[in-house]
Amino acid sequence: MQEETIAAISTPPGEGGIAIIRVSGAEAIAKVDAIFQPRVQGRSLLELPGYQMMLGWVKDAQGEPVDECLAVVMRQPHSYTAEDTVEIHCHGGVLAARQCLQEVLNQDIREALPGEFTQRAFLNGRLDISQAEAVIEVIRARSQKALNLAVKQLSGQNRRYIEKLEDHLLQAAAIIEASIDFAEDVGEPDYEQLEELLNKVADELQMLLDAGRRAEIYRSGIKVVICGKPNVGKSSLLNWLSGRNRAIVTEIPGTTRDIIEEYINIKGIPVRLIDTAGIRQTEDRVETIGVQMAQQAIAEADLAIFLLDVSSGITAEDEDVFHCLDPSRTIILINKDDLQDKQIDAAQIKGRFTGMPVIFGSVQEEQGLSELQDHIEMMVLSGCGAEGAMEILLSERQQRILEQCGEQVLTVRGLLGMLSLDCLAVEIGLLLDSLGEVSGRNLKAEVLDRIFKDFCIGK
Amino acid sequence: MIYDAGEYDVVVIGAGHAGCEAALAAARMGCRTLLSTLSIEHIALMPCNPSIGGPAKSQLVREIDALGGEMALNTDKASIQMRMINTGKGPAVQALRAQADKHQYHWAMVDTLLQQPGLDLLMAEVERIETDDAGVSAVVTRTGARYRCQAAIVTSGTYLKGRIIIGDVIYDGGPNNQVPAMKLSQSLLELGLQLGRFKTGTPPRINRRSVDFSKMIEQPGDERPLRFSYLSSLEPKEQISCWLTHSTPLTHRIVMDNIHRAPMFTGVIKGIGTRYCPSFEDKVVRYAHKSSHQLFIEPEGRNTDEMYVQGLNTSLPEDVQLQVLRSIPGLENVHMMRTGYAIEYDYVIPAQLKLSLEARAVPGLFTAGQVNGTSGYEEAAGQGLVAGINAALKVLGGEALILKRSQAYLGVMVDDLVNKDNDEPYRLLTSRAEYRLLLRQDNADLRLTNIGREIGLVDDQRWEVFNRKLEQLEEIRQELEQTSFTPADSAMASFLAEHNSAGLKDRLSLWELLRRPEIGMEQLVEQGWIKPAPPDILEQMEIQSKYEGYINKQREQVKKFEKLEQRLIPEDIDYQKVFGLSNEALQKLQTIRPRSIGQASRISGVNPADINVLFVNLEKARRKS
C-alpha cells in the first residue's frame, strides 16, 4: 500500500545548473507521464525500465513545452522512499524548475512538506532511527556545515562509530561470559585486558562526545558579544564582520545606546553577534539602560570580544569593562593600531589582563581581523577536542545517553576486580543497551513513540 | 495389520529426559498418558556424560523442580558427588553440579514412572502420527497398534534416523548402540514439518582398575554437599571423586598423524556439530597452539568400574582412540570399555513451533528435547516439562503456559529456539539470559512455585514447604530491617572491629549492614541478633541484601523489555500487506508469527528497520480503528 503522491524540488535552491523535482507515491509515474512529452515519439514513462533516463519536455496545459528535462523512473521498493518515484532533471535553472513543479502539482499532486520524502523512507523501512533523527536535523540545518554533518549521520555514520564502541564492550563481555559459562576451560577473566577495553571505550566515547559538542556548535551556533568602553570601534567591528553597515558609527562616544544583533557566519559557525553600548558611568538615562543591557548581554554570551583603543591607553573604564568579563571566554582586540599614537603595548596587557588571547589590529585598515576570527573558532571549539578529526552530529537524546555512558564506563572501570562477575556483566550489558538505543539497534518503545510523534504519523 | 489399541489424552514418544518429564507432567495434571519407548531398559538413559547441572543448567534443573518436575529429585537420588562451581563469581552464575550414578538414575526414574497414576509405559516403536481435521488423532506402532489421542509429544532425542560413526565404521543406530527410529522422520515430513540434521559425539569409557590415579589431581565433592530439589533432604551422602588429567603433545601428534582418518575431515559427517562441545580432534586442529587440554575422569556410577573421559569426544577410528587414551598421564595401561562415537540424527527445525512447543502446522503435535535441535539432558528435560504441561493444558482446555525471558531460563530457551536461527545444537548458557541476576538458582522456587501450583503440578507437600519458606524469609527480613544499631552500641562496635569492618557513623539496620562484603548472615546469627534458620534461608537473605542494587537495575531493564513484549501483534496480521518489510523479515515473520513486537525484534533476520515498519503499521492501524 503506497501513500498519496507528493512532489518537491529536491535540490538546494540557487545551487548548480540542474534542479531536480522528485515525485513519489502511488500515482507518481502515471501522473508525470501525463505531462511529459518524450523526445522520441511513441515512448512513455510507464514502460521505461527503472534507473534509465528519458529525454523530453515537461508541457503545460496547452501542450506547450515548459523546459527540456531528463526523467528517471524508480519503481518500488527500489527508490529512496521505497515508493514509485519519478525524478525530473530540469536544465533551465530555478525558475524553469518552479514552473515544471507547478505543472506537476497541477496534476492533483500535493507539494511535499520539508523532510517528507525522508519520513517516508523511514516509515518504509529504508532508514534506521538514528538516520531518521538525522533527517530532522537536515531539515533544521542552519549552515552548510551543519547540513553536511546531518547528511553524514544520514549515511549511517553514527551507527558505525557506535558499532566500534559496541565491539570493545562485546569483547569485554565475551571475556566475562567465557569465564562464567566455561569456567573449567577458561578460569578467571583477564582483568588487565578488561581494563584496557574499558579504557578504549572511555577514550572513544570522549572523542564522540567532543565531536558531538563541536557539531552542536555548528548546528546551534554561538552568541558573541562585542564590548568595551565608548568609541573603541565596537560598531565598526560589527559592521565589518557582518559585511554591511548595520550600526551607526560616529566619532562621538556613546553612539550606540541599544543592543544591536546580527546573524553572521564565522568559519562555518553560525554566530549571533551583539554590539553593545560602550560601558561607562553616565548620567544619561537612556545610556544607563544601554549599559545595563550590555552587561546582561556579556553575561549571557558564549564569547566576548573586548575592544580597547590603542591610542587611549588602558583606562579606568577599560578596567570596569574587564570586571564584567569571564577571562576564559574573552578575546582582547586592541583596536586602531593604525594610529601612530600608541599608548598600549603587549607587556602592559600581559600585566593587567592575563590568560586571554590579545590581538593588535585595526578595523578601519582590516588588520588582525582574520586572526580574530581564527581565535573565535579556536576558543569555541576548545574544550571539545578542537583538533579531533571525527565528524558526527548527535541528537540531544544521543548526546545525553552517551554522556551517561561516559560516566558509567569510568565507574565500572573503578569497580573492576571488586564487583562479582555477574554484576560486572550487568554493567556491560547496560552500557550495550544504551549504545544500542543510540544506534537504533536496541529498540525501545519510548523512542519509537517519539519518532512517531516527530513525524506526525497517523494524523 | 493395524488394530485399535485404545485411547489416551496424551501420547509421549520417547522416554529420555524430555519424554519422562513430559509424561509425568501430563499424567500429574490429570491426562491419561501413554509413554512409549524403544526400550524400557533405557529409560532416562544418560548416554553421554554422567553429570547434571553446571552453569545455566543448574538453574534450569531447579526451575523444573519448582514447577513440579522430576529431574532435580531424581538427580538428588542418584547423585554420587555434588559440587558448587563458579562460587566466586556471583550468585547469578554460581551453579550446582552433580555426578550421577547412571544406573540409579535410570532405575529411580522408572520407579517414579511406574508409580505415577494415569501413566502407562509401553515398549514399542512409533512409526506414524495420524491427524484429522482437528489435528493429531492417533499414533501407530511398528507392530500395528493404533493409539488414539488428542496430543502427541515427540521426544525422540537423537534416535531419528540415527547414524553412528567411528572412523570409517558407520552404521544405523541410536545412542549406546540402541536401535534407531527409522520411520518417524518420514511421518513428520508428511505432516509438513521441516527437518535438519545435526551431529553430536561422546568419548570412550575406560575401566577404573586400569587407571593410575597417582598421576592425576583429585576433584572431590563439596564438604557440605547441597541438593537440587527444594524437597530433598540435606543428609550428607558419601561423595565419590572425579580426577583431572590432561592431554600431552604426544596425544596431539597421534591425532594429527591420523587426522586423515577422522570422519569430520574425510567428509563422512555432514551433520553440524556444536561449538560448545567440540570433538577432541576438532579442538586439536582448531587450537593448534595449545599443547594440552584438560580431561576429567568421571565415575559412571557407584557399582561400576566404568569411567567417562570428559573432554575426549571423538569419532576417530577405534585403534586411534586407544592410542590417544594411552598417551594420557595415568592412562598408560588403560582398558577401553566402550568406544567413543559420533552420532548424526534428524531434528525438527524449531522455528516451526509456537512458544508452547506445539507445531504451528499440526495442532496437538508437540516436540521437545534433542529432537528440537538442543543438546544436554537438562535442556531436554526442561522442554519436556513445558511440552507436557502445554499438551495437557490443550487437552484440558486451558491457555498455554509461556514463560517469559525475564521469568525463567525455560522461557529464555524456548524463546531462543523459536526465534533464533540455530546452526548447531543449542546449549543453554547463562549469557543467553538478559536478566541473569533475577534468574538465579537460589530463587527458582520463588519465581515459579506459584505457577506450578496453579497448573496443578505442585502437590500439597511442595506447596507447604514453599509457604513455610516464604514465611521464614518474611520473618527474617523484618528482623533484619527492624533491628538497628547506633554508633554508641558497644556490642556492635566490637563485632565490627572483630570482622575488620568500619565503625558505624549513623544508625544502621542489620539489613544495611549485611550489604558489607565482610558481613554474613551466619555471623549475625552467631551474635544472637537473628534467629537461626536453614542455610538456604540465610543464603537467600544475604543475596537479596548484598545484590539489591543490581537486582533493581535488572528489574528496571525488565520493565523496559516488557513494554515491547506488551505491544501485541494481531494474530490475523497479513504481513504481505505491511509495506516496506525486507524479504527476509517477511518470510521469517510469516513462519514464526511472533506474538509481540518484542518477540519480533528477537527473530534472526528481522532488523530494527523492519521493526520500525511493523511498529508504524500497527500503530497506524490501531489509530484508525
Ligand SMILES: Nc1nc2c(ncn2[C@@H]2O[C@H](COP(=O)(O)OP(=O)(O)OP(=O)(O)O)[C@@H](O)[C@H]2O)c(=O)[nH]1
Ligand atoms: N583610526 C581608526 N579609527 C577607528 C577604527 N575603528 C573605528 N574607528 C573610529 O572610531 C570611532 C568610533 O567607532 P564606533 O564603531 O562608533 O565605536 P563604538 O565602540 O561603537 O562607540 P560607542 O557606540 O559610542 O560605544 C569612529 O569614528 C570610527 O571611524 C580603527 O581601526 N582605526
Ligand SMILES: [Mg+2]
Ligand atoms: Mg557603537
